[in-house]
Amino acid sequence: MADPSQQNILIIGGGIGGLTLALALHARGIKCSIFEAASKFEPLGVGINMLPHAIKVLSKLNLETELYRYGVEAQEFAYFNRHGQVIITEPCGKFAGYDYPHFSIHRGDLHKVLYDAVIDRMGPNSIYFNHSCSGFTQNDRTVKALFENTESHTGSVVIAADGFHSNIRKSLYPHESEPHYGGINMWRGVTIQKPFLTGASVTRIGTVDAGKMTIYPIRNFADGTQMINWVTEQPRSDFKKNDWATVGHIEDFIGPFKKWNFDWLDIPDLIDNAEFILEYPMLDRDPIDKWTFGRVTLMGDAAHPMYPRGGNGGAQAILDADSLANNFEKYKSQVRAINTYENERRTIANKIVLTNRQQPPDYIIEKVETLTNGLPFDKIEDVINREELLAITERYKNIAQYSIEKVSN
Numbered sequence: 001m002a003d004p005s006q007q008n009i010l011i012i013g014g015g016i017g018g019l020t021l022a023l024a025l026h027a028r029g030i031k032c033s034i035f036e037a038a039s040k041f042e043p044l045g046v047g048i049n050m051l052p053h054a055i056k057v058l059s060k061l062n063l064e065t066e067l068y069r070y071g072v073e074a075q076e077f078a079y080f081n082r083h084g085q086v087i088i089t090e091p092c093g094k095f096a097g098y099d100y101p102h103f104s105i106h107r108g109d110l111h112k113v114l115y116d117a118v119i120d121r122m123g124p125n126s127i128y129f130n131h132s133c134s135g136f137t138q139n140d141r142t143v144k145a146l147f148e149n150t151e152s153h154t155g156s157v158v159i160a161a162d163g164f165h166s167n168i169r170k171s172l173y174p175h176e177s178e179p180h181y182g183g184i185n186m187w188r189g190v191t192i193q194k195p196f197l198t199g200a201s202v203t204r205i206g207t208v209d210a211g212k213m214t215i216y217p218i219r220n221f222a223d224g225t226q227m228i229n230w231v232t233e234q235p236r237s238d239f240k241k242n243d244w245a246t247v248g249h250i251e252d253f254i255g256p257f258k259k260w261n262f263d264w265l266d267i268p269d270l271i272d273n274a275e276f277i278l279e280y281p282m283l284d285r286d287p288i289d290k291w292t293f294g295r296v297t298l299m300g301d302a303a304h305p306m307y308p309r310g311g312n313g314g315a316q317a318i319l320d321a322d323s324l325a326n327n328f329e330k331y332k333s334q335v336r337a338i339n340t341y342e343n344e345r346r347t348i349a350n351k352i353v354l355t356n357r358q359q360p361p362d363y364i365i366e367k368v369e370t371l372t373n374g375l376p377f378d379k380i381e382d383v384i385n386r387e388e389l390l391a392i393t394e395r396y397k398n399i400a401q402y403s404i405e406k407v408s409n
């Protein structure tokens with residue numbers, strides 16, 4: 001009988017995590033195939049931040065040059081209160097002394113960089129489109145991935161990289177409750193305009209209750225303009241289903257921002273001039289205490305869907321891919337590899353899910369809002385000192401695994 005360790009690793013889902021895993025396995029000479037439900041890839045979504053922990057993995061895959069071509073290398077995080085007053089700025093990526101840059105990039109561009117590399121290095125036959133996985137069967141030597149309306153494929157292990165709505169997770173946890181909605185809805189858009197602040201600032205302004213925006217550039221254009229990504233989070237009791245293509249409407253969220261015409265950015269103007277607006281609820285799922293079942297394991301959003309705060313949804317999928325590939329290289333037994341991967345990654349990722357709910361980096365602004373009763377301040381030093389503010393971001397960096405020390409290891 002064939003040794004399953006010589007067979008194919010089946011990756012279900014060709015998103016950020018699945019494509020990174022394929023590239024990482026290919027770089028180590030390990031065979032895999034990708035099965036993607038979509039018939040082709042569209043540049044859906046808006047901006048995504050890729051911090052140095054994720055870029056370290058992508059750099060090892062020789063993708064840094066392409067990321068420089070498409071993305072904007074971020075220079076700083078900048079936090080403002082709702083009056084547009086700066087609370088703190090903090091350098092990021094190479095500007096903070098990391099060995100790797102921080103990129104702000106359109107999710108479609110990041111995905112294209114990964115997809116082009118897969119096609120270039122592994123060939124078009126490495127990815128099967130129109131393959132929507134409905135579940136799997138397994139025995140002690142092989143696993144069979146089942147697909148809607150097309151033949152099944154047998155491999156040595158299945159890696160479920162099928163995202164937030166993972167069918168494989170559903171088959172492993174058939175009684176799992178609906179996604180957790182914490183009462184916050186998001187509207188996201190992109191606007192083409194002249195740069196603001198440094199031209200490479202990841203900016204967070206205000207609080208969910210008083211009005212909150214996160215704004216950063218994701219593409220540079222030859223004429224000096226940029227594509228600026230923006231997102232607002234607002235409390236809402238109801239929400240539309242989570243689909244990255246749901247169209248949003250200005251009148252549903254503009255309320256708190258009508259007077260946010262700051263001397264460093266005119267936010268009503270930014271919103272008014274959006275190319276398009278999408279609406280998306282802030283959803284995640286409660287952490288689960290097992291990802292690996294025999295020859296099947298979960299990764300990325302299928303394993304640990306989290307609120308898109310703090311630049312970690314995509315990054316943690318990339319770190320999963322790196323851990324999986326390292327363990328497949330290290331262990332002859334692929335079952336041992338996926339169990340070791342889970343041991344390395346599950347506790348960390350689950351903690352980020354909970355931290356993103358309660359205390360993401362923008363907690364800095366919540367804290368100042370409370371200390372000032374929402375009023376403008378004369379000098380931030382009179383409200384809180386810089387060390388206390390930096391302690392909040394340091395805590396998050398440690399939990400999310402992107403402190404300078406961790407990334408340098």
Ligand SMILES: Cc1cc2nc3c(=O)[nH]c(=O)nc-3n(C[C@H](O)[C@H](O)[C@H](O)COP(=O)(O)OP(=O)(O)OC[C@H]3O[C@@H](n4cnc5c(N)ncnc54)[C@H](O)[C@@H]3O)c2cc1C
Pocket residue numbers: 012013014015016017018035036037038044045046047048049107131132133134161162163164165166167244299300301302308313314315317
């Ligand atoms: C269309 C889209 C747009 C997004 N836009 C943004 C954004 O603008 N900003 C942001 O921060 N995050 C965005 N995200 C989420 C972000 O990409 C993920 O949170 C993160 O990258 C985790 O990666 P992942 O590989 O686990 O999941 P994803 O990148 O979501 O990839 C999952 C992949 O699995 C495929 N798939 C799903 N079900 C099946 C199935 N049954 N069989 C086979 N394949 C399946 C999907 O088509 C997708 O290609 C978007 C996700 C998607 C799918």
